Amino acid sequence: MKSHPRIFVSGPLPGRAMEWLRAIGDVTLGEPGVGVRSPDFLAHAASFEALVTYLTDAVDRALLERLPALRLVANVAVGVDNIDVAACAERGVIVTNTPGVLTEATADLAFGLLLAASRRIAEGDRMVRAGGFHGFRFDTLVGARVHGATLGIVGFGRIGQAMARRARGFGMHVLYTQRTPLIPRLEAALGAAYVTMDELFKRSDAVSLHCPLTNETRGLVSAELLATMKPGSILINTARGACVDEAALANALREGPLGAAALDVFARESTSSVHIDQELLAQDNVVFTPHIASADRSTRTAMAETAAENAVAFFRDGTPPNIVHN
Numbered sequence: 445m446k447s448h449p450r451i452f453v454s455g456p457l458p459g460r461a462m463e464w465l466r467a468i469g470d471v472t473l474g475e476p477g478v479g480v481r482s483p484d485f486l487a488h489a490a491s492f493e494a495l496v497t498y499l500t501d502a503v504d505r506a507l508l509e510r511l512p513a514l515r516l517v518a519n520v521a522v523g524v525d526n527i528d529v530a531a532c533a534e535r536g537v538i539v540t541n542t543p544g545v546l547t548e549a550t551a552d553l554a555f556g557l558l559l560a561a562s563r564r565i566a567e568g569d570r571m572v573r574a575g576g577f578h579g580f581r582f583d584t585l586v587g588a589r590v591h592g593a594t595l596g597i598v599g600f601g602r603i604g605q606a607m608a609r610r611a612r613g614f615g616m617h618v619l620y621t622q623r624t625p626l627i628p629r630l631e632a633a634l635g636a637a638y639v640t641m642d643e644l645f646k647r648s649d650a651v652s653l654h655c656p657l658t659n660e661t662r663g664l665v666s667a668e669l670l671a672t673m674k675p676g677s678i679l680i681n682t683a684r685g686a687c688v689d690e691a692a693l694a695n696a697l698r699e700g701p702l703g704a705a706a707l708d709v710f711a712r713e714s715t716s717s718v719h720i721d722q723e724l725l726a727q728d729n730v731v732f733t734p735h736i737a738s739a740d741r742s743t744r745t746a747m748a749e750t751a752a753e754n755a756v757a758f759f760r761d762g763t764p765p766n767i768v769h770n
């Protein structure tokens with residue numbers, strides 16, 4: 445093992461992650477929310493051999509130029525769209541992520557959003573707080589039925605499959621799409637049927653996105669695709685905002701066919717700021733959460749500790765468990 449590599453950690457990490465990192469390296473802790481953009485980090489950047497990064501840290505070519513000693517980027521997330529993985533590979537820099545540990549938490553929130561959007565929970569909360577509830581009425585906030593409805597899942601990896609299990613528990617029919625179908629035994633175990641993307645959008649009462657952001661999925665949910673959805677249908681996004689054309693979504697919610705949406709992520713959610721389409725914000729039939737799908741206490745601890753384990757394993761014998769391949 446190399447003695448005491450210099451490690452930059454973008455912000456405080458829960459659990460035992462900091463302790464494990466300090467045991468193997470000389471750790472510099474960044475300012476939460478600023479991370480690799482901090483002038484202090486940039487002043488010392490040349491000596492860091494590892495970065496432990498959040499999604500808000502853009503590790504791009506410009507930054508890599510300033511990090512000649514860098515060998516590892518351990519992202520505290522499963523998504524790595526904040527990192528130029530190809531540029532890292534060219535420089536021999538290993539990138540790791542935290543798959544697995546946030547699967548259930550993310551599916552929990554996605555399913556919660558599906559319930560909230562279908563049954564108008566956020567609208568109900570706003571109505572009660574505003575003093576607008578004056579007793580039971582048969583026609584108050586009548587929403588869409590969840591039980592018996594068809595859920596379409598885009599991206600059927602760990603999180604998509606965890607979403608399918610929840611949906612089956614609620615008596616939903618499950619369709620899924622991704623590049624290749626699962627083997628029939630797995631499909632049967634999950635009670636999910638493979639369809640094409642077009643078919644999935646046409647046949648589902650609600651669609652939930654669980655795909656990574658790649659060149660193929662950027663802008664995937666376009667005006668054309670939204671126009672094929674059923675009247676009153678629902679879109680849930682806990683994946684990445686840029687998978688959806690937000691202006692087209694606002695239009696499909698206003699003019700139809702969509703009945704509601706729930707968004708945890710936003711198209712213009714960059715590493716340093718968030719701009720949400722004003723039209724979307726103005727619509728009552730959208731439930732918003734601030735990118736918190738993995739934010740339960742034990743999951744966040746597991747994510748931090750997984751990132752730390754990747755760094756420890758890298759400096760111990762060069763074999764971190766969760767390498768992201770270019």
Ligand code: DGY
Binds near residue numbers: 738
């Ligand atoms: C991820 O890990 O990619 C999520 O978006 C944040 O937990």
